[in-house]
Amino acid sequence: MTDLWPRLEPLLSEAERPARYLNHECGCVRKPDASFRFCMVYPDTYELGQANQALRILVNAVNAQDGMAAERAFLPAPAFCDTLRAEGIPLFSIESCAPVREFDAVGITLPHELAATNVLETLDLAGIPLHADARAENDPLVLGGGPCAFNPEPYAPFFDALSIGEGEEAVPEGLALIRRMRAEGACRADVLLALSREKGWYVPGLYRWLSEDEAQRAGTWAVPAEEGVPACIEKRLFEGFSRSSGWEPCIVPFTEVVHDRLNVEVLRGCARGCRFCQAGMMYRPVRERSADNVVESVLRGLAETGYDEVSLTSLSSTDHSQIAEILARLNRACEGKGIRISVPSQRLDAFGVEMAGLVAGQKKGGLTFAPEAGTQRLRDVINKNVTEDDLFGAIDAAFAAGWRRCKLYFMIGLPTETDDDVKGIASLAQRAYDRAKAAVAPEQRGSVRVSVSCALFVPKAQTPFQWDGQIPPEEALRRVNLLRRSVKYKAVDVHWHDPATSFVEAVMSRAGREAAAWVEAAWRRGARFDAWTECFDEEAWRQAAAETGIDPEAIAQTAYPVERVMPWAHISTGVSTRWLARERKLAGEGSTTPDCTFERCSACGACPALGVDNELARPRVAAGPNAKGNADQVAPGTDADLFRYPGCGGEAVEPEGSARREDFGKEVSHA
Amino acid sequence: MPDPSLFRLRATFCKQGRLALLSHLEVARALERAVRRAGLPFAVSRGFSPHMKISFGSALPVGVGGTGELFDLQMTRYVPPETVLEALQKASVPDLMVKSCAYIEPHAPAASAAYPLSTYRALLSRAVRALSVPETVTVVRKRKEKELSVAEFLVGEPELSGAVLTFSLESKPTGSLRPDVLLRACLDEADDLPLLLFVENASPSSVEGDAPTAPLRALSVTRISQASRAE
Numbered sequence: 036m037t038d039l040w041p042r043l044e045p046l047l048s049e050a051e052r053p054a055r056y057l058n059h060e061c062g063c064v065r066k067p068d069a070s071f072r073f074c075m076v077y078p079d080t081y082e083l084g085q086a087n088q089a090l091r092i093l094v095n096a097v098n099a100q101d102g103m104a105a106e107r108a109f110l111p112a113p114a115f116c117d118t119l120r121a122e123g124i125p126l127f128s129i130e131s132c133a134p135v136r137e138f139d140a141v142g143i144t145l146p147h148e149l150a151a152t153n154v155l156e157t158l159d160l161a162g163i164p165l166h167a168d169a170r171a172e173n174d175p176l177v178l179g180g181g182p183c184a185f186n187p188e189p190y191a192p193f194f195d196a197l198s199i200g201e202g203e204e205a206v207p208e209g210l211a212l213i214r215r216m217r218a219e220g221a222c223r224a225d226v227l228l229a230l231s232r233e234k235g236w237y238v239p240g241l242y243r244w245l246s247e248d249e250a251q252r253a254g255t256w257a258v259p260a261e262e263g264v265p266a267c268i269e270k271r272l273f274e275g276f277s278r279s280s281g282w283e284p285c286i287v288p289f290t291e292v293v294h295d296r297l298n299v300e301v302l303r304g305c306a307r308g309c310r311f312c313q314a315g316m317m318y319r320p321v322r323e324r325s326a327d328n329v330v331e332s333v334l335r336g337l338a339e340t341g342y343d344e345v346s347l348t349s350l351s352s353t354d355h356s357q358i359a360e361i362l363a364r365l366n367r368a369c370e371g372k373g374i375r376i377s378v379p380s381q382r383l384d385a386f387g388v389e390m391a392g393l394v395a396g397q398k399k400g401g402l403t404f405a406p407e408a409g410t411q412r413l414r415d416v417i418n419k420n421v422t423e424d425d426l427f428g429a430i431d432a433a434f435a436a437g438w439r440r441c442k443l444y445f446m447i448g449l450p451t452e453t454d455d456d457v458k459g460i461a462s463l464a465q466r467a468y469d470r471a472k473a474a475v476a477p478e479q480r481g482s483v484r485v486s487v488s489c490a491l492f493v494p495k496a497q498t499p500f501q502w503d504g505q506i507p508p509e510e511a512l513r514r515v516n517l518l519r520r521s522v523k524y525k526a527v528d529v530h531w532h533d534p535a536t537s538f539v540e541a542v543m544s545r546a547g548r549e550a551a552a553w554v555e556a557a558w559r560r561g562a563r564f565d566a567w568t569e570c571f572d573e574e575a576w577r578q579a580a581a582e583t584g585i586d587p588e589a590i591a592q593t594a595y596p597v598e599r600v601m602p603w604a605h606i607s608t609g610v611s612t613r614w615l616a617r618e619r620k621l622a623g624e625g626s627t628t629p630d631c632t633f634e635r636c637s638a639c640g641a642c643p644a645l646g647v648d649n650e651l652a653r654p655r656v657a658a659g660p661n662a663k664g665n666a667d668q669v670a671p672g673t674d675a676d677l678f679r680y681p682g683c684g685g686e687a688v689e690p691e692g693s694a695r696r697e698d699f700g701k702e703v704s705h706a
Numbered sequence: 707m708p709d710p711s712l713f714r715l716r717a718t719f720c721k722q723g724r725l726a727l728l729s730h731l732e733v734a735r736a737l738e739r740a741v742r743r744a745g746l747p748f749a750v751s752r753g754f755s756p757h758m759k760i761s762f763g764s765a766l767p768v769g770v771g772g773t774g775e776l777f778d779l780q781m782t783r784y785v786p787p788e789t790v791l792e793a794l795q796k797a798s799v800p801d802l803m804v805k806s807c808a809y810i811e812p813h814a815p816a817a818s819a820a821y822p823l824s825t826y827r828a829l830l831s832r833a834v835r836a837l838s839v840p841e842t843v844t845v846v847r848k849r850k851e852k853e854l855s856v857a858e859f860l861v862g863e864p865e866l867s868g869a870v871l872t873f874s875l876e877s878k879p880t881g882s883l884r885p886d887v888l889l890r891a892c893l894d895e896a897d898d899l900p901l902l903l904f905v906e907n908a909s910p911s912s913v914e915g916d917a918p919t920a921p922l923r924a925l926s927v928t929r930i931s932q933a934s935r936a937e
Contacts, residue, residue, distance in 0.1 A: 044724070048769050053727040061739070061799055287739055289725075289732045341739030341797070343758070373750040373757050396756075 069104035145183035186496035191239035200270025235271030281332030305350035409459030461521035499618035547602030611640035821932035
């Protein structure tokens with residue numbers, strides 16, 4: 036493979052943060068003799084991608100195979116992308132500084148809906164043809180995966196194949212197949228045909244895309260064009276998750292990255308059933324690692340990486356049946372070592388606050404709660420099983436325990452939302468402030484702060500709200516202004532996210548294959564790094580719509596009856612469409628559905644479809660310390676925690692002033 | 707617990723190769739993690755956010771390497787220095803490698819203040835007969851241009867031997883002159899072309915012949931020693 040370092044090096048003294056491009060980090064693996072080479076790309080900069088869980092898991096999984104090497108690649112910062120183009124240097128891998136296009140296969144993770152133009156930027160900078168059907172025999176196979184692969188169509192023409200679901204086993208298996216067939220001299224088309232017959236692999240080029248009328252009659256938009264290609268692609272699940280070690284080798288970066296700490300995944304999946312949340316649907320069933328596993332993994336990971344902070348990650352870590360035991364044991368083991376333990380996703384109740392208090396030590400930054408909606412009616416619609424009493428109980432506990440700042444997350448534009456619900460947000464926040472003030476000593480009341488952060492609801496594929504439209508950005512701003520006018524307290528401030536980016540997210544989440552042309556046209560007009568506030572180019576997307584004749588407003592905003600066949604009908608998370616439709620109907624009635632890890636099964640279909648069950652380390656007891664009371668995310672500690680918000684897939688969460696949107700959620704599934 | 711100030715360890719390390727491109731903060735973070743990986747009994751501060759009691763010598767700019775950089779570490783108990791060194795070396799990456807360890811007096815001056823005098827060695831892209839040093843160098847501080855008088859910081863005469871330039875700078879309580887900035891100014895004057903820093907494992911074999919075909923540039927800049935004061 037070509038070593039680009041001699042050409043890259045002279046440019047680095049002028050580059051911003053050269054440590055992004057250096058390699059040589061502690062823990063990175065090089066296998067120069069491997070005959071099959073895979074490059075795993077995160078389509079954003081090193082700082083955003085290095086901590087990505089999919090990247091770490093898959094690089095490890097592939098490196099564990101004999102004769103296979105996995106390297107990492109990231110997009111350079113925008114200015115350095117331009118420098119590389121001007122110098123004629125293609126996108127390179129970190130470990131070997133080799134051109135990405137020289138690898139046998141390239142994996143690009145799709146962590147969120149605003150990464151699409153960066154996929155094209157990646158391919159273009161790598162010198163790989165953008166369209167799968169334009170690639171030559173000696174071009175690498177381009178594989179995709181991650182959360183957005185659950186509606187792969189807007190990306191379909193750019194990928195040779197997509198891995199649906201968890202990639203721990205699917206990716207090394209898929210690569211082994213590619214390697215074997217390539218070694219036997221098989222052509223691309225034959226390799227892809229064989230891959231399409233493997234469980235969990237979707238090869239878009241082997242499906243005929245139907246028209247609206249045809250699709251509604253056929254019950255699917257994508258029809259296999261060859262014999263033996265499956266009509267429906269069911270996600271892969273890593274069945275050994277709960278028994279696998281929570282520690283696996285990880286690279287310790289030099290330059291500061293997001294989530295710059297040891298991350299130990301304590302459980303996977305969440306069955307709370309928030310109806311807007313894609314992560315809650317696509318990682319089912321719930322699988323816990325045992326307390327022994329978690330504690331050993333954390334201590335080993337800290338010793339091997341030298342990190343001074345560990346985060347117990349999952350969609351709802353305080354729901355872990357042994358969370359209290361885990362935190363108590365870790366606290367004892369880490370005492371006196373200056374180690375910070377954080378639990379990024381906690382429940383909105385006094386138990387959640389108690390758990391936050393266990394690890395917060397003396398330093399209490401802010402706490403974050405996500406009631407999501409301002410009235411009980413709307414919280415019942417979205418199945419956010421949280422009452423005002425839960426919230427106020429959490430506030431009382433938090434402010435009595437020493438916290439002085441609290442951030443409340445809400446969504447604007449949820450299905451059935453009225454102006455009363457919006458005003459309800461103001462009312463709830465102000466009453467929360469009153470409770471907080473009452474919980475602290477009079478002389479400290481001046482330091483009590485409550486802030487409200489709202490994002491525009493994004494209807495996500497594979498959720499009960501997939502049929503609901505997004506409200507137009509102008510209407511979102513009207514509602515935000517109504518909210519701002521309704522908040523009378525000076526100590527309660529309101530922040531909101533730019534609805535224009537949420538609009539693009541909604542289109543990418545709901546569109547069919549036709550949207551790929553829109554993405555490509557936007558990229559050609561300069562759109563890239565859309566998740567960076569300062570880079571988002573609304574005009575490019577608008578002009579791209581005019582140029583391609585795509586109607587993004589219709590895609591984002593049209594509400595459909597639940598009978599409509601959606602463009603991702605051929606991709607299955609295991610949760611049945613019938614159950615999603617029933618949940619949508621219950622939402623309309625304001626009826627809630629219980630969490631099956633605490634109460635009865637709601638028959639979502641994931642367990643029978645995937646042949647597995649929830650795997651809990653211990654039963655979750657409704658009346659015990661893990662009482663389901665109520666949901667949600669409480670992030671203890673510093674503000675850095677506040678935007679790590681893996682729970683609810685619907686909304687972008689970022690700290691105020693942050694230029695970049697986090698990729699929330701965990702891209703376990705990938706490749 | 708015994709008074710941890712009794713076990714004050716000073717380590718030297720190199721910063722070289724492509725890791726010369728790390729910033730001071732990145733170096734500090736990497737070394738603190740190496741100390742943790744080494745499993746040493748380091749002291750932790752008390753208070754709101756407890757952290758390792760470690761302090762670093764004077765900062766090197768991005769792109770400038772060092773052969774004998776310093777950090778001080780407070781330990782909670784005595785561990786033989788050779789044991790510490792072995793553990794640290796096992797936990798370090800080659801281009802940011804700990805070279806030596808020794809206990810120092812509890813009240814010895816901090817590594818960051820003890821050695822204001824630094825000697826740098828630059829390897830140039832070709833041998834030159836003479837290099838003139840400008841009287842002043844313009845730097846940007848807090849978005850304002852500022853003129854620094856080179857004589858205020860430069861100690862002794864720069865020594866030029868073929869393609870190797872050696873010079874010493876003293877940092878003052880009021881500020882300091884960065885070696886890469888001074889070098890850039892010298893080379894700019896030499897051929898009025900922008901300087902490119904090449905740092906990776908540059909060796910004298912990279913030095914070109916006498917014929918000035920390309921702009922004169924520095925292949926590497928390295929701090930080769932630090933001393934307590936100007937002679």
